[in-house]
Amino acid sequence: GLLIMGLGSVLAAVFAVVVSRTISRPILELSQVVGRLEEGELAVRADQDAGGEIGHLQAGVNRMALSLEQNHSLLQQRIREATEDLEQKKQEAELANMAKSRFLASVSHDLRQPMHALGLFTELLNQQLSDAQQLAIVQRMQTSVTELEGMFNVLLDLSKLDAGAVQPNFRDFDLKPYLRRLWEEYSPQAEQKGIALKVRLASAGTHSDSMLLTRIMSNLIANAVHYTQQGGVLVACRRRKDHWLLQVWDSGIGIAPENLPRIFEEYYQVGNPERNRRHGMGLGLAIVAKLARLLGHELQVHSRLGRGTVFSLKLPIAHLVAQPVAAAMAGPVVGFSGQRILVIDDDPDVLDSMAALLANWGLRPLLAASLEAAWPVLEQLEAAPDAVLSDFRLPGRIDGLVTIERLRERYGASLPAALISGDTAPENVARMNASGLAILHKPVAPAKLHELLAGLLAQA
Template identity: 40%
Template structure:
């Protein structure tokens, strides 16, 4: 049992308990010994008195002189303790009595006896024997020496003995109390002399532990406590020196780190500006190249020319994939991508996975098995679809033969969606690295057909954004199992959304206004739109566009504008001006080579859809079809 006694209490207990126990034991022992001695002395005194009376009564008993015996008994009562004297003959007959009368004892034994009566009286009987042969006066008969003549019985009061006992007990208790008081005073004094220095040392250690290194312990006494106090003071002084030295080092390191951080921030800002400018300047020609290739592919060509166009398109697509992946990474790192989780069914997503990736799997001699499911989950459907597509694409890319499975399993209140492949597998020590950018374990030659090494990096960032744990189990040569854990949602009634037809016939006769200050980008976009059957009015600025529209006397059905334009106005300002001129319902699409988060936030705040260059023709066609399809609806 742990009792929270302080050191002073413990010192007092150690000092007092043995003293109290020893004092009680000694006082009790001495008192009882003293009382026993006094009781024995009283008995011996009464017995001696009885013997003296017996010697004096010897002649009276021989001569049967009762008068003499009576005087002898009466004279014996002068003692304060003696309460009665009785003299009996050898037959037990009472010859003389003084004071309280006592009965004779058994005369046959002729022995002395001491008996305690109920009235606190001590009864002492003593036989009287002849000390020498004598003649009896009556019949002149000779009596032998030591013959029994009679018996003396005295009654001794123990009242004085009882009073003496109580005085002895009171004296013993008083002595014990005095000794205990002295012990307590001495213990408190000794406790103070021992516990106070220790308490000061403990308090000083507490203050030092809280950082008060200027605390010092008074050096008192001698011996161990003095050495301990001096040691603590020396320790505190050294700690203060070390703390001051450490504070100076920390200040110097902090200052140096601040300078390096500022240098790194300046370098990072310069790098960001350079990358933003380089990205914009690179995306502009890539955007034009993609549109030119799409326009060129629509025309009739020979087989050799068609093969060359396909190879050019594949190279351009690889570059566009790289730029799109880098854009996705930068968006996720910049925090401009926000999740909009809601309940949705997995069945349509699994059907799209099988439809989109089934043909490519069969072309590679692989089998894609998507197990049907009726489960519902809670997540952002668009972002999660990107996660699952990247995992399936990665599995197909690194599987040389066999099967890729996509399954969904219940796990309590969650759903575990796994992508299993029979590919090359991933060593344990490399599994954490594959989620980094541009890491491809089985592609040291950087073969573009095996991807760019950004798919799993995007998966990790999207999973962190959605708070979906990613699991990986893999062994080299035995394939891999990637898993994503999502919250399970209750099934809801699905409402079929109207599908917008994405055909080029929708654009025939549509008037499209185009603003782009880059000549190649403008020409490629105008050529592609005209190939789709649109009537296009293009210019490099809003003023020229207004003049061109006035010349042909038409109003645009939709406006496509670049974000960065000459002068102080950008694409959002131009869209606002043209909506003020042609009505607030004018559909508008913003194109930009800027991948910074500011551009995306500005467009999102104003409700303008933004496509980053290079824009694939299919994506551009879908965006235009969506905007034109909303025209005239209540939402527009």
């Protein structure tokens, strides 16, 4: 009996070892393989060393692993292709945008020249004509010229923003005087429409770029006045816990909810399917949004159709140091009585229009297309000019800055001079700004030119 029991135990042990080697171990290994597949090790495979059903199971797991690996590789390839395609399209869009910006920037000087001359010629006609019917035609021409200049400037602003050519100049300043100037600029338009433009003036120190922030507010106020037929427009600055909330409220037509997400898109206009140019080009709010992002100021809009709209800007708070108020000193009023003005520009139409307008103002224009051409004119004069107006971009390698420098070397550093430029290349604009010279950008309004000349002659 003992012998039989011992033999049974031996057989049981042998059977257990066989079961372990042929069934348990392969199943445990398969379980480990499946676990590693779940963890992303798709290259792992099971050993196919078993026969029967276990062998079929090992082969099935390996087929599944191969399928997973192939599908994963295919998915990765498709993701790479989609990413590359997206990146290529992004680069193509950026290149197209840069090409558009470069085109606008490169032709801006050439486009500004005839617009500048046209504006001066129409002002000259306005001063010389006396017939009421003819004057009405000239005034309509002036309106069209002003609209053309406005559209061109908007396009150029957008191109400079897209090209990254606008760099903010952050500083601490008080909002109050800037809001006052905006009220002075737009209140006549509001009064003409019979609506009220109110600005709540209070000192509010902030940290931003005053010129770019003023441009944002100018666009928002202009839009509010344009789309408000009754009621009014309110500009207010309210203090919150850690920021200023600068807002433009209007009681205008409002914006439908479905249109709100698109109002900051370029060329998008609500309610202007016929693209009436008197309603603008649909770029004002796009420029506002781009400038707000550039300055890091959060921009929000809320509107109710038929009730009005409010645009809000969040501005940082800056604590300003009180500055002593200097006594106002009025400069002398200078009359135009034959003062000699040297005008240097390589565009014949600009020279002709400047000559006619300056002569009509009682000045004596001296004309030259370059510094080299100016020397004989000045030698005949046998004296220094009373003031110099030079274009920046001139023929050859001598630009307007060098031209004025050479003239001052001969006639003295105090020679009154200014630049009138149509050049918008960032590096050239930076050079002009660094020169300390007065600068007017073409096309120049005749009133601005008159003001500039009065200031220059007051220095003489």
